[in-house]
Amino acid sequence: MISFTNDYSEGACPEILQALTKTNYIQLSGYGSDPITASASDKIRAACGCPHAGVHFLTGGTQVNQVVIDSLLKSYEGVVAVSTGHVAVHEAGAIEFTGHKVLTLPHKNGKMDAGDLKALAERFYSDPSHEHMVFPGMVYISFPTEYGTLYSRSELEALHGVCKQYSLPLYIDGARMGYGLESDANDLDLKTLATLCDAFTIGGTKVGALCGEALVFPKGDTPGHFITTVKQHGALLAKGRLNAVQFDTLFTDGLYFRLGRHAIEMASRMKEIFNEKGIRFFIESPTNQQFVILPDEVLASLSGKVAVEIWEKYDSASTVVRFATSWATREEDVESLRNLL
Amino acid sequence: MISFTNDYSEGACPEILQALTKTNYIQLSGYGSDPITASASDKIRAACGCPHAGVHFLTGGTQVNQVVIDSLLKSYEGVVAVSTGHVAVHEAGAIEFTGHKVLTLPHKNGKMDAGDLKALAERFYSDPSHEHMVFPGMVYISFPTEYGTLYSRSELEALHGVCKQYSLPLYIDGARMGYGLESDANDLDLKTLATLCDAFTIGGTKVGALCGEALVFPKGDTPGHFITTVKQHGALLAKGRLNAVQFDTLFTDGLYFRLGRHAIEMASRMKEIFNEKGIRFFIESPTNQQFVILPDEVLASLSGKVAVEIWEKYDSASTVVRFATSWATREEDVESLRNLL
Amino acid sequence: MISFTNDYSEGACPEILQALTKTNYIQLSGYGSDPITASASDKIRAACGCPHAGVHFLTGGTQVNQVVIDSLLKSYEGVVAVSTGHVAVHEAGAIEFTGHKVLTLPHKNGKMDAGDLKALAERFYSDPSHEHMVFPGMVYISFPTEYGTLYSRSELEALHGVCKQYSLPLYIDGARMGYGLESDANDLDLKTLATLCDAFTIGGTKVGALCGEALVFPKGDTPGHFITTVKQHGALLAKGRLNAVQFDTLFTDGLYFRLGRHAIEMASRMKEIFNEKGIRFFIESPTNQQFVILPDEVLASLSGKVAVEIWEKYDSASTVVRFATSWATREEDVESLRNLL
């Protein structure tokens, strides 16, 4: 059986395992105060073109979203996200757990529209009873989105513009950042993206690491006593080396981008196969997640041979299914899919 | 320079790195639903003699304390701990962050006295205004304690008895469990300990793993929808394999206990050295953490040669210093210490 | 200037002021342990036909919603409400402040549809990733709703049925209960309503009291140690008499219902006037809040003479405006409105 269920089915890219082994007996101080953390941070600063950025390593995606959002919001503020945003739906209420509301906007192919955001802010401030409502305090988007789609540079500039106008920090969840940056459809690089937001993550878990998300405050304005806040949220690793070694490796010689590129190439080939087989797309995704509408008999025929993620029923005779590629996807498995369909 | 600063200075024991590498390309489902997690859980159930135990893997010590305590307490309850308990002092308010007070008792060599606990419960329930106070809702102890000391079987039985009398779940933080179980002074084994509490952890981070704490509910009464709660706290790893492979390895062929034993042997040798050199102990610790009173000129002489943790000033001419051994401590480093003192 | 801005513009009905004065020097124990609280509770139990009900007095509407919802939900659960529900929009995030998400459904004239609720529950439990989502843990509705509309008996029975099927406690926010019960369109009485939910409030603030909401658990299953929870939320009055005297008065000789009836009569007369003048209704409300579409020149003509609440722009030439009557509305003020329109 081959699996395209998700992009976190395997362990880590071999370079990471080697680096963990190689550095294993070096005695390092704890909690991220070690030189490998410093090295990894520097490499990320360089990749982002932000020499003064605050860089921090956390373990998981929900965790980092929770910590960032709780750190940037005042207690009476909420975070604005689209209805399909990870923080709005699939984090078990981790944001509300910290006391903050997720204020939702309708999504457009998984994306937030700058006009919708502007309208929300205008409506809020013009409502005479807005002091009895949750203040919009920051904006959350994901790049790529939960549907695999990407903000274009102009879309991100528009969002950034509205955020600036209303003094709303803009945070980009980059759990799959590598797959977005390396997409053929992408017109943003990390350096540009870093100028168009206030905080973002570079996801490791889904792009070659065992765990870990790098959190970047591009302007260097990490919230005060951030280590204490991270600790308070139960998110501070004693062995900071675990995340540090991984990101130090990923950001050496462009490995992170190569891993991203591989997944994109595998996804492109998969798209060709779907087109070739006349399989319709549920949504046009230029990244590693492909959402297609499979006739139920086709879906049944894959059973036991190809594992995929069932997204939702499309109609009585077909189903939306997600195929995900990753840094670890093997060319031969994609070819097997061609034969199976 | 050699370091006895703490027990989390190195990476992981080599068996773990090998297992991570060996299992790396096996495609596994996420979030702990994979067969390696099942295997690791079974091995821990066997080691604890609890065939029906709930076993869960979290990443860090503060995190697991926060999740367990928040799960077991009702919203109007607090957790009872000694004043030196990790949850009371060194977790940046992670318990209060979830809305619960830490109710403190004075410590006795880092331990909670069953009589003190009983007195607290009696005092609370006999106070006519206790409905305006935080209810004692569970008890937190650590084994070994933050001072390296151990509860004897009879001490734990006494605490357990008081807990039962007042329906207080007893939770044991076993961040250094392996070093406690393997101490020559210990008269508790894992199976007995499991019968004397309601939840406990088996720490990986400090006993040979890169990260990870195994959380055990020996009676099988894991709080309902615990995965959702773990996710809500930002504590659910996508790649559950990371913790699972490590614990599966640690609980194969008694590795966890051998690692613990090694640290104890190194600590015993260190104790001999301190005795030989006439260095006084600040506290009698039978485990891997040794607290000694170093004359300040001795401390100065070690500078640049031996790294230790400064605990607190003892008097104007001497300082309490912690020397920690671990699974990774090298015999030759202990011998170097002998020569340096 | 006359005002129909809201139903909390005046102080209290004179009977309450007299009762406060009459009981003023009786020395009473604090925090609701006094005999007037007991008497008020008994009168409410009788009015609800629930001899074993738990009855508690809190000060304000947001406060009681916050305390009830936080008490009834488990930590990983959220409350289901319609998008226009008070807890969803106008409580400044008081529910999220306690760690819980408000899960919203679209409203139908301010009401929740039983079919929508059933669909939400079905969708949730059939979603394979629902363990990563907030569990629907209870249902919040208001009676009358924020738009002045009412659930019919059959609508409430349908909702109650779905709630039972999915073990969701049903909570009714009765901030304007008196105005709902006394509406000519209403086919529910307090005793029937009490059998069709798990908790409800009887609002005092908007129906003749200076402050105060009576919270009723009709089955007598008040959450354990509720006084402590109320205290923890900062919601326990030292002088419990303040709420108790007011509700004891309101529930003597049917005063609460008479106050409600007066507002309904004033609203009916107002409706006649609107019909007579050809003013369109924005929504059909059978209670004390009337939402009409005023041409902007009419609205301008009222300026300085009649105060109302601007709801929202209807179109470029007209505005939705709320006229509220209350227990205190004077017949002559309604007549003045007739002349002014």
Place this chain on the structure above:
Amino acid sequence: MISFTNDYSEGACPEILQALTKTNYIQLSGYGSDPITASASDKIRAACGCPHAGVHFLTGGTQVNQVVIDSLLKSYEGVVAVSTGHVAVHEAGAIEFTGHKVLTLPHKNGKMDAGDLKALAERFYSDPSHEHMVFPGMVYISFPTEYGTLYSRSELEALHGVCKQYSLPLYIDGARMGYGLESDANDLDLKTLATLCDAFTIGGTKVGALCGEALVFPKGDTPGHFITTVKQHGALLAKGRLNAVQFDTLFTDGLYFRLGRHAIEMASRMKEIFNEKGIRFFIESPTNQQFVILPDEVLASLSGKVAVEIWEKYDSASTVVRFATSWATREEDVESLRNLL
């Protein structure tokens, strides 16, 4: 039976009931935006000598403590209080409920010692692991304290000095402010006190009102969007007039101070009686709460005739008992006590 159980046994002073009645039918806007709230605020500003103070009215003591402390602290900070402080013991964990730890210092006759506070701050910042601990973020004291004692001007200056040095806002819980200010032993007036702290309350509930605490930020630096925060905590009254009318009355013609003075005079007379009868004091209190050590046979002899609050057992034959006077205490009741003892 006469009662000295506490200072909140009666309703309100008659002037307040008259004012509520007199203003009852004036239509006022809600949530504190009315002219009576403005008038009451101005009178309090004048009494405090702070023309630019922020003044806000909340309903209860625990509530206002919770809102102020949660507003002034950053999320990783805790509030420093003495072990007997109301927020530390008798508020059912209302502070922890908002995510903040109460850091306790030993009390000296119910008071915080400036030296102890300085030592705590020094110890904290010199601890190398303080980033893993809760930061001291503000200081809570009560005036009078829970034991009825008072800070002298020099003691308050000393505390204020340490607070300034460590940038810790100083908050004074004045639930019984009137009884402190009017004590013969007091050398602080409201204007001086206002210069020596960052926020304080003037308690109404225990000094003549039905409910209500006035919260003052003497420098005018009310936290941003405070109304929203108050609403979020469930603490915003719809009928702001309830608190406003009461405080407007209390601060007209010095009524608040006269009420305070009466209680002090009654307490002085009571002290004479205790001295005359050879009854020992448990603590020297110069305010309205008197703590005495009653032989158990004396306590028994009062049963059914005089109600008091049992504080704690003193020894096997005697009990600490609190006698409280208030604005409502009748001279004849004090004389009855003389005869009964």
